Amino acid sequence: MDVENANCKMRVSQCTDMEIIPIERPLKITEEITGLQRLVEELHKVFSSDHVNVQDVQKLMAGYKSNQKDWKKYAKFDRFRYTRNLVDAGNGAFNIMILCWGPGHASAIHDHADSHCFMKLLSGNLEEVRYEWPSTVESEVRKVQNSRRRCCSQSEELADNMTDLEICHNDSCHNYGVKVSSNQNGDCIKYSDGYCAEEMEEVGRTRLEVNDVCYINDALGLHRMENPSHVDSAVSLHLYCPPFDSCRVFDARTGKPTEVKVTFWSMYGKKMNRIIEANAVADSQ
């Protein structure tokens, strides 16, 4: 079973024998779905079944043709950071929300808390930047994969100023072939928070056009989104399954993870009282 066929009701790490194969992205419209309301109804139907196919959800998302009239009541912006605006809580199986990005707004590099993440661009432009997991942090998916497989592979030959790192769980080990910058004594160069300088590795960029859909989960890596325009805003539709209320953000210079709560700026079109706790995936870098 690959990612395309993984049961979307499960956390990504629970998808047995999952191979890490990204879908072709972004996905274009095939069958049209009229209106956001209708899309939400169709999603409810799909998620009421015991088995949900990732590709079916992608097709539904792609089938909706963005119309500002449908989503403008949810599109609430903030001057300083992108906002998350809940549209529907999906009977607890998924949640669907509208994210509003002012000019230059971006999210920090983050994971998806072992959930499936679908994203559709409704207006403007967004760029998705993908990253490898930092060597010192393991995703839930990798933990599961590593505990399934006994790994005895030889590490690749590393450059002189690099050391490799083996991460073990129970009696299963995985050598990530990690390359950590080090000085001549073999000590890594550390920031004041104790983390080694180890720039996170960018593995790809995708520019989304209006109505494009893309998908990510922790098995496929990490990402951040960015509105590249200095003048125009952007709006995107996100579906998470299962829903999550916290995830990890990563320091691009070191890979240091920080657990953050994710909050809503508005719910069902009504603005929430300002919560002091930051909508912390936003703008942290």
Ligand SMILES: N[C@@H](CS(=O)O)C(=O)O
């Ligand atoms: N996953 C982020 C948005 S994005 O950058 O994909 C969030 O839900 O806030």
